[in-house]
Amino acid sequence: MRIWRLAREHLGTVAVLSVLALSACALVAGLPRAMQASYDEALRRALTAAPAVLADLTVTAESRSREDDLRERAQFGSRDRLWHEIVPARLRPLVASGGHMSAKTYRTPITGTSGQAYINLGWLSDAGRRVDWVRGRAPGAPATMRYEGRTIPVFEVGIVEEALAEMGLRLGQTKIVGESDYAAVRIAGVFRAKDPADRSWGHNADILHVQRLEPLQKHITALIPDAGLSVLSGEGRNLTYRWVLPVNARAARAAAVPDLQAAVADFDRAVALRSTGAPGPYHVQTGLPKLLGDFQAELSTARTVMSLVLAGLLAVALGVIVLAVGLLAGRLDHTLTLARARGGSLRQVAGTAAALTGLAVAPGAAMGYALSYLVPGPVPPIVHAGPAIVVLVSVGFAAVRLAIAHRLPLRERRDDVAAARPSARRITLEALVVVLALAATYLLRARGLGASTGPDPFLLAVPVALTAAVAVITLRCCAYPLRLLARLAARGRAAVPFLGLTRAARARSGSVLPVLVLLPALGVSVFAAVVSDGISGTQWLASWQQVGAPIKVTSDIEIPAAEIERVRALPGVEQVVPAQTGEVQVGYGGEWAGAIAVDVNRWRRVLADAPVGLPALSGGALVSPELRGRGTFEIGWQSRLTLATRGVIASVPGFYTEGKFLVVPIGVQLRPAVNTLLIKGDASPAELARLVPSATVTSQEAALAAIRDDPLTSAVRWALVVVTAALAAYALAAVVLSLVAGAAERARAVSFLRTLGLSERQARRLTVLEILPLILVTGLVGLGLGLLLPVALGPAVDLSPYAGDLPVGDYPLDLFLPSALAAGLAGVAVLGAYAHTLVSRRRGLGAVLRVGDLA
Structure with missing residues (x-):
């Protein structure tokens, strides 16, 4: 067959397929290079920041x-x-x-x-x-x-x-x-x-x-x-x-x-x-092996997270490309059926499909691969393998799909059968997929990550298994609520709701599966957004845990009262809470603990808007878990003090996170030797350092910036944002392709109904009711899958290196982005339905219905 002529006849579909291949290959080949460059920069910064006596x-x-x-x-x-x-x-x-x-x-x-x-x-x-x-x-x-x-x-x-x-x-x-x-x-x-x-x-x-x-x-x-x-x-x-x-x-x-x-x-x-x-x-x-080992542990987590999102991105990109290939195959169906009836071999049919698909995909893949070299960074193997996978999957799917469809010349296929009852073998297989996904998730949470330095294959397999299980459940169950709604609509006098919901409920597997490409797209994008928000929130918490106040001034020696007064008078300073820190003797033996003497109630006011805090204290002491159960005890600081235990705290923000420590009111000291200032306000740290030359000034904003500016941390969050945006675009493309793929069958059904008196307004409503339920169901299921993945994978993925060494466990339930994605998909579906009816309105019934269709 004349491949170039076929390409000209189906130029629009070929162009769409080429653009999809270009974008997929540019992302799949470019993102790993950018990530690898970030990994290298993080290692270089770690070695540069480490003391020379350790690194050399x-x-x-x-x-x-x-x-x-x-x-x-x-x-x-x-x-x-x-x-x-x-x-x-x-x-x-x-x-x-x-x-x-x-x-x-x-x-x-x-x-x-x-x-x-x-x-x-x-x-x-x-x-x-x-x-x-x-x-x-x-x-x-x-x-x-x-x-x-x-x-x-x-x-x-x-x-x-x-x-x-x-x-x-x-x-x-x-x-x-x-x-x-x-x-x-x-x-x-x-x-x-x-x-x-x-x-x-x-x-x-x-x-x-x-x-x-x-x-x-x-x-x-x-x-x-x-x-x-x-x-x-x-x-x-x-x-x-x-x-x-x-x-x-x-x-x-x-x-x-x-x-x-x-x-x-x-x-x-x-x-x-x-x-x-x-x-x-x-x-x-040398301390180089330990530095490299610590970096390797941090890098392993980054690679795990990136492997998850990049694998999801590749799967979704391939799914959308397969939808486009299916659209092209549908356009070729009549031509290849005629060629098969005239004696064309199955090899010629498959070869034509493969050649035309390759002609559409290969140039875009090559261009995307070339564009990836504009991204600076090393070239990992996936840069070469990704575009090759895109081309092979596209060409292979086209050849196999059309070879199966045309394995017998002039084979009759009925379009009026709503659905076939699934076989016992298929039901057993689908149940097995669900059971294995649940078992794999449980084992991953109980087992954790493997000891390998690379991505754990088991960890990469669990999200795939969960997605497959959710897709099977959605495919099997989505028809039942639609049928219930259709029965309720049948009691009304309007025919359009009943017809629209009935057509949506009776959609064949072939028309439902394209929409299910949205599942991994929405699932992975929501997962990436949730993880990114979780990291961001924990980073904010870690910065407060590290500093303990908006600004903290610490000194190895006592800060003179005159300098404290100058700090109070500095513009931007709202509150100043003096404190004294040191090591104290617990009892009369050799037991020592860290201590801070401070007006806790005033410190609580400084931390009023912070995610950390302390319980109120007017007398006695707050002690660490290691000092609990002692009731009233003595310490030796400037003098012997007798203190009663008033509470147990796990940490003191800005000072202690583990070990033996206690917090006491600053009034218990005869003459507090103030060496720490806790400041609320937006004063200049540089000016504070000038006013207190012996002190070190740290701020919560600087601590947060230091955490976020880490190359690995910024690379992970940046990649999550890019992948989320890319998956959202692919989800919208999947909706558009599903609309276009079913346009002919939908136009035929609407044309039949128009002969029975269906108006154009009713046709638009019918089309919307047929498409929108599947979009909404898939959107809700994809949202649930994305919210489930962090919970399922959380114990196996340690994100603390990117959040100031605090565990990222409480993922915030921010539904803004998922809601925006779902609303965008629904909007595209509605616009597509209206566009479809507008285009169909220009066609005469004779352009859609054949002789005998109305008999």
Whole structure:
């Protein structure tokens, strides 16, 4: 047959099919690329935000004798090259250049301080380009001196400015360090970091700042020059060597996370094999596996949710395309019947249908596939597989459908049979589908997700099973209420309601099934909307849980009263509630708990419009579940206090969520040392930080923005919105296609009735009553399915990583979007019915009825 001529004859249907294929392929191929790009960006941001000491790879070793010592830079350099050479190939793109090496002592006390002050010695391979000498000079080569009858080395060192005041040191001073193997430290210079924000300082915070390992202990690491390595030995002191291999976060890819975790373990084993004859065992110190593992858990949830909605989108797109293919097949039916009667083979019939469908679908699919490359991001396999699936399903359905329809030449098909009684086999099969769907849902809720890092196939199968079960129930049961309505309408005098409802109730399976394509479209779109609203609401709750007030000001030291008054006078500040936080002793033993002293009633007024709060408290204490059941107990804070338990609370917004804690009235303190301000209003956080220099200012709005700006969180919500809009469009397209597909049969029925005196107005009402019930039933069932899916899948899908680590369990029942979708579908159905009657009005009865139809 002449395929091009057939395409010209049915150009409108071919164009619709091509547009549907283009949109489906663009979405199915473009959305995964955008999501994968978001996954990659989330991983890069996670690695960048993590402390360098956790994200980077650090090879460490200890020297315990002079034979283990490394005494010159070249020895460090040779090992550094070795570590880079043995990095596994999978890990190599993630390892950046520009690492550094170091040698440091630790816990080196200043002699005579009883272990209260420590000056450790440290060598950095890149100290020359990372520090500026602001006083004195750079340290020089070591010397010797006599101390207690023996010769000891004298190290010239440089210390950071902060250490002068914190540890009472001065330029040019010499200190003796060590307990038995003594050494002298002469302060030759004072330095300042060129860029304190440089990530490499994360590995050397002990050089840049005074460390307090215990309340009364102060530690600082002083810099020594290259020449100091020749004297620095692990024989008499604790000495460690480090080679830092920094991680290049921009090279990280989410798809490679499992390989990276395995590669880090391989690198650790390879480093350990080099321990023979080396200064102590070499091993790798890094938090990278944990960072990758945490990200993988969060990513797994994102992929699960996206797999659900994208699978639903693909299924709905294929369903609408199949409807369009069915429409094209209906247009070809007369031509192929004639060809079959004239001796055309079944292969020719199927080949013609497949060729014409391929001609309509393939260009649109190719264009949609090409448009997906405008979306930046990696190319997962679904990008290639999605368009291929669309083309294969479309062409295969067209070939099989017409081959079955025309397997016998001139086969008679009666259109006046309302419905056939279903066989026992079919009823059994449909009942089995419903039972299996319910069983699968129960097992999923009881079992949870599998241990696989990818999407769980069982989780993906349950929504399909539920949709199939709901479709079967709808198909079997929707006729009964319509028949009841038809019987009620039969008692009236008007014929149009009875005829319309009767035709809707007697619709054959072939005319009902196209409308049931709306089920997954509405179900998945409502599911996406409900999940998106649930995440949004929980994010808002999490931001209040994190801050505990519109604005919170916290300080490690007491906030002066003058600064509090300046805060009260700041424009935009409505209320200020002072509070004191700290650790308190419970009883007289070693039990400690977190505590906050605050005027709870005033704090409740600050939280008046918030989703969090506290019970009223005028005396006694509110305690955590771990402290319940104690009745009256004592605590040691500024003084000994006796408190009665007035209630049990699971958390304190902005302060405590677990462990042992209590809330007491601020009046129980003799003189509260206020270190926290809870503020209601819209004052500028920057201005508050200026007024209270020692404090950290956080706001609920900033916390909410930080939660929502997470790449994975924003990607999930953005994808849900796009999928919801796409499914709504496909649902409307399904309604239009169902109207067009049944237009010929509907016109024939109306024409028969017009010969009996049916008016044009009655014809429009009849058409609306025939179509609208199925649309409304399907819309209500789809709405119910969409509301059921979050409840059914909720325990198996942990959305807390996208909601500030709070579980998303209470999905709000906001029916605005579902109602809008249902109203849109009903409106399209009504407009389509009126358009159909307007077009049919122009036709004469002879154009529809054949000779003998009225006999």
